[in-house]
Amino acid sequence: xxxxxxxxxxxxxxxxxxxxxxxxxxxxxxxxxxxxxxxxxxxxxxxxxxxxxxxxxxxxxxxxxxxxxxxxxxxxxxxxxxxxxxxxx
Amino acid sequence: xxxxxxxxxxxxxxxxxxxxxxxxxxxxxxxxxxxxxxxxxxxxxxxxxxxxxxxxxxxxxxxxxxxxxxxxxxxxxxxxxxxxxxxxxxxxxxxxxxxxxxxxxxxxxxxxxxxxxxxxxxxxxxxxxxxxxxxxxxxxxxxxxxxxxxxxxxxxxxxxxxxxxxxxxxxxxxxxxxxxxxxxxxxxxxxxxxxxxxxxxxxxxxxxxxxxxxxxxxxxxxxxxxxxxxxxxxxxxxxxxxxxxxxxxxxxxxxxxxxxxxxxxxxxxxxxxxxxxxxxxxxxxxxxxxxxxxxxxxxxxxxxxxxxxxxxxxxxxxxxxxxxxxxxxxxxxxxxxxxxxxxxxxxxxxxxxxxxxxxxxxxxxxxxxxxxxxxxxxxxxxxxxxxxxxxxxxxxxxxxxxxxxxxxxxxxxxxxxxxxxxxxxxxxxxxxxxxxxxxxxx
Numbered sequence: 315x316x317x318x319x320x321x322x323x324x325x326x327x328x329x330x331x332x333x334x335x336x337x338x339x340x341x342x343x344x345x346x347x348x349x350x351x352x353x354x355x356x357x358x359x360x361x362x363x364x365x366x367x368x369x370x371x372x373x374x375x376x377x378x379x380x381x382x383x384x385x386x387x388x389x390x391x392x393x394x395x396x397x398x399x400x401x402x403x
Numbered sequence: 404x405x406x407x408x409x410x411x412x413x414x415x416x417x418x419x420x421x422x423x424x425x426x427x428x429x430x431x432x433x434x435x436x437x438x439x440x441x442x443x444x445x446x447x448x449x450x451x452x453x454x455x456x457x458x459x460x461x462x463x464x465x466x467x468x469x470x471x472x473x474x475x476x477x478x479x480x481x482x483x484x485x486x487x488x489x490x491x492x493x494x495x496x497x498x499x500x501x502x503x504x505x506x507x508x509x510x511x512x513x514x515x516x517x518x519x520x521x522x523x524x525x526x527x528x529x530x531x532x533x534x535x536x537x538x539x540x541x542x543x544x545x546x547x548x549x550x551x552x553x554x555x556x557x558x559x560x561x562x563x564x565x566x567x568x569x570x571x572x573x574x575x576x577x578x579x580x581x582x583x584x585x586x587x588x589x590x591x592x593x594x595x596x597x598x599x600x601x602x603x604x605x606x607x608x609x610x611x612x613x614x615x616x617x618x619x620x621x622x623x624x625x626x627x628x629x630x631x632x633x634x635x636x637x638x639x640x641x642x643x644x645x646x647x648x649x650x651x652x653x654x655x656x657x658x659x660x661x662x663x664x665x666x667x668x669x670x671x672x673x674x675x676x677x678x679x680x681x682x683x684x685x686x687x688x689x690x691x692x693x694x695x696x697x698x699x700x701x702x703x704x705x706x707x708x709x710x711x712x713x714x715x716x717x718x719x720x721x722x723x724x725x726x727x728x729x730x731x732x733x734x735x736x737x738x739x740x741x742x743x744x745x746x747x748x749x750x751x752x753x754x755x756x757x758x759x760x761x762x763x764x765x766x767x768x769x770x771x772x773x774x775x776x777x778x779x780x781x782x783x784x785x786x787x788x789x790x791x792x793x794x795x796x797x798x799x800x801x802x803x804x805x806x807x808x809x810x811x812x813x814x815x816x817x818x819x820x821x822x823x824x825x826x827x828x829x830x831x832x833x834x835x836x837x838x839x840x841x842x843x844x845x
Contacts, residue, residue: 321728322725324728325724325725326721329680329684329708329721329724330687330701330708330709331709331712331717331720333721337714337717340718341721341722344718344722345722348672348722348735349735351669352669352673352735352738352739354662354665355666355738358663358666358742358745360738360741360745363745365741365743365744366740366741366743366747367575368575368605369562369575369796369821370562370605370607370797
């Protein structure tokens, strides 16, 4: 797993939180430590292990995701501004 | 002087310890099973028309529009809330040093931490300001401060107390629990709040009867995880061994896979910080909370979050964000969930053969604030790890006072099988009675 300080800019953008250089340095060191610790996972066999999401089994009360087989073009064709495979915006 | 006046006097004479964030002026005329009790609410739990700050500047003026289920149940049963207590910001801290409203001070020694994040509630209990105090526990946030302050702190099995109306930290590990003057009060309170709540998707329908059961000690299988002793001071081990010997029954030593114990701190950080990021992404200042100036949605949100979230929160959010970016999701987050499964399986195996696991409530007395700020304490001992296992697996767990070292309290922790809360509390009551009786004789 790679880590450089640029990744902290990505985190900052995603989090909508600004960091100064000093904060970035501290965070960088913390991340290095976690990654170093997690290297020990390599010694543990995780094949056939299910991840624990929640401790109590819950039925999904929403419908399952339906993976449709539509081509993007079929949707686009229904749009008023779609002509000659181009969408006018 | 009646009870409420004594409690209010105790609060007023200790306000310098910064454990109370706001007083609640509430007269409860309901004649119910909890009418004789007065309680304090950790300020990440909502009560209608009261300010709920979560210990954060972000919600400094936020008035809850509704009651959390746990508060609604307590008030409907006649209990009277008297104040809201200070905490590490949104529960993301284990020291009592990370509230936007200042450190919570330890009543035994102001140079030492109280532990957290339920710091204010623990101090309230230690200073006899209430019959019980609500807290939340995601890693050890009730049980560790209970140890440092010499009070009883109980985290029930996952999903027994509704989390509806409670500001989250990491929903898959969050528990609501309580500090109490004695275990009989916990039984009374749990009979009211230990109910299924359809408003909380993780709420369980257990029908546990929270009633004392007179367990015969010789019939119980009790164990200590031997790795717990690693790195613990001799003086603490001596007190622990002396205390468990008072049970006068066989206590076995069992082993926990060391490579899994070593992974608990990073697994805990990855899971909880990642969940926390997701929980707090909607805190932009636009729809609620402290709103800062800006020319666009992004600028307002960025300014509001940067200026009103504390440093510890930002640190944890950044780690959480990193752990869920791109390939890290599988390499860190997903793998951590699998490690959690292994840790839970290991503990399930131990609890299949034993009714109770006894451990220390903390690896030592409360550390000095200076040492914590200078990172001389890491809170990654096996004692800390064992406390966190209870959150990984949702096991009921309680810390009771064990004694004092150099004038500072330290507790002992007991963990039991999932949903065995009635037996855990019964055993804890028996054990605590023995400890108190023997300590009187010592």
